[in-house]
Amino acid sequence: MNPFDVIDETCVTQFDDCADVIVVGLGIAGACAAIEAKRAGGDVIAVERASAGGGASALSSGLFYLGGGTAVQQACGYSDDAQNMYQFMIASMGSDNAQAVRQYCDQNVEHFNWLEQQGVPFERSCYKDKAVFLMGTEGLLSTGNEKVWPYRELARPVPRGHQVTGEGESTGNAAMQPLLQVCSELGVRGYYDTRVQALITDQSGTVVGVKTQQGGDTRFLKANKGVVLATGGFAMNPDMVQLHLQGLSATAEALGSAYSDGSGIQLGVAAGADTDAMQNYIATASIYPPGQLIKGIIVNESGQRFVAEDSYHGRTAEFIAKQSNQRAFLIVDSEIFAYPEIETARHQLIDGYETIEEMEQALAMPKDALVATLNQYNTAARDGVDPDFMKHPEWLKPLDQGPYAAFYISFSQSIYLYMTLGGLKTNANAQVLNSKGIAIPGLYAAGACSAHIPKSGASYASGMSLGPGSFFGRVAGRHIMSSNEDTP
């Protein structure tokens, strides 16, 4: 299955080039690793499969999940701190990665400042409505589940989606350009149009280099201190997707670059690495904007609610994926109906109905099921509460202004976009771990080829790829230079 093998150093007759650190992949994690390794005094080679750096990061919307009291948060009047951010993160994603999350939160303000120092621009302004990505240039928006119960009770909800200043959908490029510029100015040596075919290990299992191919040329590159894998996710590898993402619907569309093909994960596995959360993904076909649709209810084909409708879209998708036939409907009344705006989220209007009874029948739900759900919801909503799913009061109103409408938001019918969340297992130093939990000497990973923080779509928020990706790229670049200083 794994097309990659590992090469024993003794089989390499001659190395063609040599550096302290070899970074594989020049997206957000690779660029940050290269900068830090270079600033720590290392000679750094970056091997990039495309003709230039950027990768999927440059194609992304440019959101970083950052907090703890950044300058943007402060300028917009939000009070956050490291402990508050940590409590939200471990409450929503569990404490599996507590040490890495602690480190991420404690050093987040420093990390934001560092990004700005490299020239990544963030405007001091905030977008207040619900959005999946911004068309304007506001520097801050709420992207996660901070205001969703139970998280709003466990940490002060503040927005943490930091939007790089730029235009259009691929604002991520506005983050990548300055970072690549810094790499260039510092003298990171780039091998472009070059793919890594294998990691090279010595007799002790330490990773000591890579075998590359550029056009017809094969090269062996020595890495005195180690290799950082930063090759992105595997959404563009159909075999891996089929093997691992079994819950994904056939209509799902992958987000990523053409090179998000999981090669870094496979390279690591060939060298003895363990993986984590390979079956997990974040999928989205948001029910907002406009925010008013959140005042509707989401039900499954039995007419039952199953998720707080004010959840982050990835969380909602995760719950939809668990329903019978992965089917779900968004039900609204005429007061909050919005069409065709919802089509931006690729959902389809089914029809309008004079009564809920009619709708229930048309949607082939069990008799009285949807009627009962609506009655219960409306009764509580008139009191401003949602005892079953604790939707925030700001999104509560009785749905009693007929006619009513239903939208398909099924996993199998709407077009859900997704990214993979699984990858190489790493520790808080970005070292890659083997199946015994022991760090493989000389091997690091960061960004989407390592398992994400968080590992599940239910606790993902926009910006949790670029945020931890950039941070742990830096961690890798620093640790690799400090950890084996006695290596020749």
Add this chain to the structure above:
Amino acid sequence: MNPFDVIDETCVTQFDDCADVIVVGLGIAGACAAIEAKRAGGDVIAVERASAGGGASALSSGLFYLGGGTAVQQACGYSDDAQNMYQFMIASMGSDNAQAVRQYCDQNVEHFNWLEQQGVPFERSCYKDKAVFLMGTEGLLSTGNEKVWPYRELARPVPRGHQVTGEGESTGNAAMQPLLQVCSELGVRGYYDTRVQALITDQSGTVVGVKTQQGGDTRFLKANKGVVLATGGFAMNPDMVQLHLQGLSATAEALGSAYSDGSGIQLGVAAGADTDAMQNYIATASIYPPGQLIKGIIVNESGQRFVAEDSYHGRTAEFIAKQSNQRAFLIVDSEIFAYPEIETARHQLIDGYETIEEMEQALAMPKDALVATLNQYNTAARDGVDPDFMKHPEWLKPLDQGPYAAFYISFSQSIYLYMTLGGLKTNANAQVLNSKGIAIPGLYAAGACSAHIPKSGASYASGMSLGPGSFFGRVAGRHIMSSNEDTP
């Protein structure tokens, strides 16, 4: 793999007996189902593999997880209500089963009263210290994660472990005896020493009976309204354990009766049933009693903490199972050292050490890792806080009174007892669902042969087998009698 097949009704030449409802298994769920079906006017047959009813329930410690303001809670001065109980339950176990959990919580006081009316005795008294099971006769103790962060912030923590009045470790029998007595008085017809070999279905897939074997005699029993499977878990089936419970250590010991062999799950699957959470289990080798040991810290082989030490023992075990090599240590100082009391929980004292540095070295941890963990923990503990895992202040004290001691609490070294949590997938009516999420007509399941509420050891609490098992047994018995009243 599945040794059971389903029999087509057209192949049955003659039925040997007939009833409205056939209950398979006379443990807690089966007895409650039989009582309710009988009281609703049904003719009820109970098929039991042993020579008498009781099953694993009778061997259990007799704890029911009940709340919402029961008479015992009130008598002991605790204020609980259905919404408070619901919030704790869905906060800790997620909202996958929200409808069933809502129903359980809303009707819990009624259910407690019903149990007492059947003669199940609960003393109006409370045990205040930490215990895994009681040696005394107190009727109430805290058994779950109610006081563990984040749950203590999301619902008012109250004890919900309702202990049946009785003596010794198998107090469950004090619950089963009155229930079996009621079955007998009502005229539930028992087939004992009898195993079910197959479910019988008609051409539409409706379950209409069972094929049984008793000694050398094969019988076909017709069920006009349907069959309730209540056969318990699968911990005693080595093939199923090996197939499903891959995270379980080789030293784990199964809890259950000899007949907890998963046959009901396999019977259901043969008839088209879906299963849920088959890989999950609740394991335990508690670090308490005595409660003072909770003031220690739990670390993995890297010297890192990973769980709040005041968690319910099943939650702690779930986190230990996720650590490298499933290894963990309990570290204490001389002030809280307790030995040999901890041996009741099957943990082994490793040694005592004058300093943490010595201990760290002896346990082969990375240099300074444990020292750093202790320093950080102690500094915060002196301020009465635990910012990393939010252990409750009542269990916080700096561990600075040397000498120090370490205990093995590894999954592979201590002897963990476990029960299976997975089983047939059911809805809130206790109907068994097929892989499309549709109820199989005439087939119900309750108790440990259906997937537990909750589905994971991380959110289990003592009493969550007998509590939901008895409740959904009753639900099955009532629903089966009401759902198809036009059936001849």
